[in-house]
Amino acid sequence: MLGEILERADAQVEELFRFVEEIQRNLVDQLGELRDGRQVAILTPDLRSRLAADRALVAGAGISLSESAAEGVERLMEWWTIPSDHSLEPHRLQASFDPDNVSFYDYVDTDWYRSALEAKGPVVNGPYVDALGTDENVITLSMPIWEGEEALGVGSLDIRADELSMRIGEQLSRLGVRAALINRERRVIASTSLEHLPGSLIPDDVPVEHRGRLTGWQTTTF
Amino acid sequence: MDSERDTFELSVPTLPSFPADSRAEQIAQQMTEFIGMGLLAAGTRLPSELDLATQFGVSTVTLREALATLRQRGLVTTRRGRGGGSFVEEPLPPPTTDRAAALAGLRPEELQDRLDYSAAVGAATAHLAASRAGTSELERLRAAVDGLSRAETAAERRRADAGFHIDLAAASHSTRLTRAEIELRGEISGLIWLVPGRDPDQERVAREHQAIVDAIAERDPDAARRAADEHAAADARALIGWRLANPDAKKPAAS
Numbered sequence: 505m506l507g508e509i510l511e512r513a514d515a516q517v518e519e520l521f522r523f524v525e526e527i528q529r530n531l532v533d534q535l536g537e538l539r540d541g542r543q544v545a546i547l548t549p550d551l552r553s554r555l556a557a558d559r560a561l562v563a564g565a566g567i568s569l570s571e572s573a574a575e576g577v578e579r580l581m582e583w584w585t586i587p588s589d590h591s592l593e594p595h596r597l598q599a600s601f602d603p604d605n606v607s608f609y610d611y612v613d614t615d616w617y618r619s620a621l622e623a624k625g626p627v628v629n630g631p632y633v634d635a636l637g638t639d640e641n642v643i644t645l646s647m648p649i650w651e652g653e654e655a656l657g658v659g660s661l662d663i664r665a666d667e668l669s670m671r672i673g674e675q676l677s678r679l680g681v682r683a684a685l686i687n688r689e690r691r692v693i694a695s696t697s698l699e700h701l702p703g704s705l706i707p708d709d710v711p712v713e714h715r716g717r718l719t720g721w722q723t724t725t726f
Numbered sequence: 727m728d729s730e731r732d733t734f735e736l737s738v739p740t741l742p743s744f745p746a747d748s749r750a751e752q753i754a755q756q757m758t759e760f761i762g763m764g765l766l767a768a769g770t771r772l773p774s775e776l777d778l779a780t781q782f783g784v785s786t787v788t789l790r791e792a793l794a795t796l797r798q799r800g801l802v803t804t805r806r807g808r809g810g811g812s813f814v815e816e817p818l819p820p821p822t823t824d825r826a827a828a829l830a831g832l833r834p835e836e837l838q839d840r841l842d843y844s845a846a847v848g849a850a851t852a853h854l855a856a857s858r859a860g861t862s863e864l865e866r867l868r869a870a871v872d873g874l875s876r877a878e879t880a881a882e883r884r885r886a887d888a889g890f891h892i893d894l895a896a897a898s899h900s901t902r903l904t905r906a907e908i909e910l911r912g913e914i915s916g917l918i919w920l921v922p923g924r925d926p927d928q929e930r931v932a933r934e935h936q937a938i939v940d941a942i943a944e945r946d947p948d949a950a951r952r953a954a955d956e957h958a959a960a961d962a963r964a965l966i967g968w969r970l971a972n973p974d975a976k977k978p979a980a981s
Contacts, residue, residue: 592777631899632896632899633895633896635892635908639905641901691860703899704857704858704899
C-alpha cells in the first residue's frame with residue numbers, strides 16, 4: 505500500500521547513504537594527497553562502476569571539504585558525474601575554489617551542505633533545480649564526514665528527481681489512488697493527481713499519512 | 727530520459743549570435759558569457775576536450791579553436807600533465823567597447839525579439855515561483871536583491887542581476903525555463919549593464935526585483951507575473967531607447 509511504497513523509497517535512500525559513506529571513506533583516505541596537490545583523488549574502479557550501476561537514477565556523487573579541512577589553501581570538491589547516456593563514461597569533475605575570488609562557487613552556502621552539518625547526520629534536500637551546477641532537477645542526499653568529533657566536510661550524492669518521480673509514480677498508479685509522495689517542505693516528488701504535479705507545493709492544511717524515517721518524505725491522498 | 731543534458735555541468739544552448747561567426751567563435755562567445763556571469767567559477771576545471779566537443783556537437787578541432795580564443799582572452803589556462811586540464815580564470819572586466827558594438831550591431835527588431843522572449847520567460851518563472859518557491863529559495867532571492875543594491879561596479883551589477891533572474895527561474899522548479907533563462911542572460915545581461923555611455927538605473931532594477939520577490943512571498947502568482955512584466959518592459963524601454971538614439975552605430979565586423 506501507500507505506506508509500503510514510502511518504506512521502500514526510504515530503504516533505497518538508506519542504501520544510497522551507505523554507498524555515500526563508502527565513497528567518503530575512499531576519498532578521505534586520499535586526503536593527504538588531495539591537500540598538498542600531489543595527486544588527484546581517484547574513486548576505485550569498483551566504486552565507479554557501482555556508482556554508474558543505476559545511471560538513470562544516480563547523477564553523481566562526491567565529497568566537499570570544509571575550509572579548515574582543506575587547510576586554508578582552497579576549498580575542495582571531488583565530484584564524479586554520471587551521464588545517463590551509456591555511451592559516456594563517468595568522469596571526475598575537479599573544481600578548486602579560491603575564497604578570495606568574487607565568483608567562487610560557495611558550496612558551503614548551499615542547503616545540502618549546511619543542513620548536513622546542522623543535522624550532524626544524513627539529510628535529504630530537493631527536488632530542486634541545480635541552476636549553477638548541473639541544471640538538472642535533483643534530490644541531494646548529504647551527510648557530514650567525521651574525523652573524530654570534527655566534521656571535515658560533506659559527502660553527497662545526487663539523484664535525478666524526474667527519474668524517481670517516474671518510478672514512484674508508476675507504483676502509485678498501480679495502486680489506483682490519487683496520491684502523492686511529498687518531501688519535508690511539502691513539495692511533490694511523485695504524484696498521480698493532475699492538480700498536484702511534481703515540483704508543486706501542497707498546502708499546509710492537507711493532511712499527510714505516513715512519514716519516512718530517514719527521508720522525512722510523506723504521503724497524502726486526495 | 728533526455729541524455730544530452732547529462733554530459734556536463736553546463737547548459738549549452740545554441741546562441742544565435744552574429745550569423746557570420748564561426749561555430750568555434752560562437753562557442754567561445756557563449757563560454758565567455760558564462761564566465762562573465764559567474765556561472766563558471768574561476769578555478770573550475772573544464773571537462774576534457776572530447777567531452778566538451780561531444781556536448782557542443784562539434785569536432786575536437788573546432789573545440790580546440792574555441793579554447794584557443796578563450797586562452798587569448800585570458801579566460802582559460804591550460805596546464806599539461808598530471809592534474810592538468812583547462813581551468814577557468816577570473817574574468818577581467820570585458821572591454822566595454824565590444825559591448826557597445828554588440829548592442830549597436832543588433833537591429834532594433836532583433837533586440838526587441840530577444841527582449842520579448844526574455845519577458846515571456848521572466849513572467850512565466852515569476853508566476854510559477856509564487857506557488858513553488860521554497861523557504862530557502864525565497865531567502866536566496868532576497869539576498870540577490872540586496873546584492874544588486876550593494877553592487878559597486880558594472881561587472882558586479884551584471885552578475886547580481888543575472889544571478890537574480892537565474893535564481894528566480896530555479897525557484898520556478900522548471901528545468902527548461904531555468905536553462906532558457908541562463909541562455910537569455912548570456913545574451914542580454916552584458917547589453918544591459920556593460921555598454922559605455924549607457925547608465926542603467928540600478929535603483930530601478932533593484933526596486934523592480936524587490937516587487938517580484940514581495941509578490942512571491944505573498945504567494946500571489948498573478949502579482950508576481952505583473953511585476954515581472956513591468957520589470958521586463960522597463961528594461962526593454964531603456965535598451966531599445968538607447969539603440970534608437972544611437973542609429974549611426976555600425977555592426978561590428980565578424981572576427
